[in-house]
Amino acid sequence: MSIRHWVLIACLLALPVWGAPLPALDEGIALVGAGDYAGAVAKLAPLVPDNPKDSVLQFWLGRAYYGQHAYKLAAEHLAVAASRDGRNRDIAEWYGQALRAAGRLQLALDVYADYRERFPDDATLLGDYAATQALAGDYAGARASFQELAKLDPASKGSVDDWLRVLDGLSQRAQLEPPLLQRTSNFGFYGDGKDPAASWVLDEVDKARAQVSATFGVRVRNFRVLFFTAESAYRRYAHIYVPDDNDLHAVAFTVRGMLIIWSPTAWPEPGDHHDELVSTVRHEMAHLAIAQRTEGQGVPLWLNEGLACVIGGTGGMQTGRPPVPPIPLAHLDSTFQNPDVSRVEEGYSQVHAMATVLMDTLGRDGVLQFLDRLADGDPLPAAYTLLAKEPFATFLDKWPERFAARKPAKE
Numbered sequence: 001m002s003i004r005h006w007v008l009i010a011c012l013l014a015l016p017v018w019g020a021p022l023p024a025l026d027e028g029i030a031l032v033g034a035g036d037y038a039g040a041v042a043k044l045a046p047l048v049p050d051n052p053k054d055s056v057l058q059f060w061l062g063r064a065y066y067g068q069h070a071y072k073l074a075a076e077h078l079a080v081a082a083s084r085d086g087r088n089r090d091i092a093e094w095y096g097q098a099l100r101a102a103g104r105l106q107l108a109l110d111v112y113a114d115y116r117e118r119f120p121d122d123a124t125l126l127g128d129y130a131a132t133q134a135l136a137g138d139y140a141g142a143r144a145s146f147q148e149l150a151k152l153d154p155a156s157k158g159s160v161d162d163w164l165r166v167l168d169g170l171s172q173r174a175q176l177e178p179p180l181l182q183r184t185s186n187f188g189f190y191g192d193g194k195d196p197a198a199s200w201v202l203d204e205v206d207k208a209r210a211q212v213s214a215t216f217g218v219r220v221r222n223f224r225v226l227f228f229t230a231e232s233a234y235r236r237y238a239h240i241y242v243p244d245d246n247d248l249h250a251v252a253f254t255v256r257g258m259l260i261i262w263s264p265t266a267w268p269e270p271g272d273h274h275d276e277l278v279s280t281v282r283h284e285m286a287h288l289a290i291a292q293r294t295e296g297q298g299v300p301l302w303l304n305e306g307l308a309c310v311i312g313g314t315g316g317m318q319t320g321r322p323p324v325p326p327i328p329l330a331h332l333d334s335t336f337q338n339p340d341v342s343r344v345e346e347g348y349s350q351v352h353a354m355a356t357v358l359m360d361t362l363g364r365d366g367v368l369q370f371l372d373r374l375a376d377g378d379p380l381p382a383a384y385t386l387l388a389k390e391p392f393a394t395f396l397d398k399w400p401e402r403f404a405a406r407k408p409a410k411e
């Protein structure tokens, strides 16, 4: 065999390694840009074994995982990109955000402190640093960073002032919380013992906790229930987490390991509200169970809300009639932040119906496997196809008629 032959064979062997990934990389990047994160993961993840140190690939795969709410995986891939390309501020920005979303606050603070030296004039990174300090409970540090930000970027003054107000709220948070009323083996209940609803709300939380834990195959525990009687106290506390009052449509909500609830004795409409309360508590408990089962990874908001409606309840919301035509999947999550309550209810109606059909298709165990796969970073369409033995596009196409077809049997 001549030298020429050797060269040719060497080139052919090398071709799949450095020749083929490029179009797939470009396609993956375009999919991230179009918001098709599952498609992007499916395109980019297979390229990693042959190109483990490619910072461009790792950056875009990290962003695709971030879009899928798989923050731990996002942080892993962005960490590789950041270590290969330490001067790239876009990588820095996304790496910091992924660490924060994955709950790795201490590492995020270390990384941001390092970026402050590398990118001293970058207002966005400084703002992200300050927000992370606030999240981590370093309110004094956050205050100093926000004040520095207002000097560095005068245009940011409005949002800095908003943040300083939130920081005031956070520092007062302990004073805004009601006192501990009872500690069970699974949760702490904080509230006014003179409220006649306190003891039955506590009982309902405990019952819902047991039922929802069994359904999700986890033991929901180590959470706090903050039970407010006065509307003003409930709203003042909620304001820390839901800065715009207009967005607070609910009598209860959950944030990391906390169930915050307003006493039915003070709800505006007359009545004992027992059924709505039970349904509301179960709905919020389902969110806590999903968070516990998945460690908060990989489950999009629409699915989270849909399963909370099916397994928990809807808190008296009318969700039987999903909108026609359906809200496109890409716009569904933002529906829940819509200031128009009727639009929010349409969103709940739709995700309730979608999750009902999903439950019919996969069964309880299948839904749990589905959640586990999403938590592991599998793209949602791929996880669905594997478990349901049909393309996810078929589900998106058929859920309205499948939902309509099951209704007469139920009534």
Ligand SMILES: [Zn+2]
Binding pocket: 283, 287, 305, 308
């Ligand atoms: Zn919910």
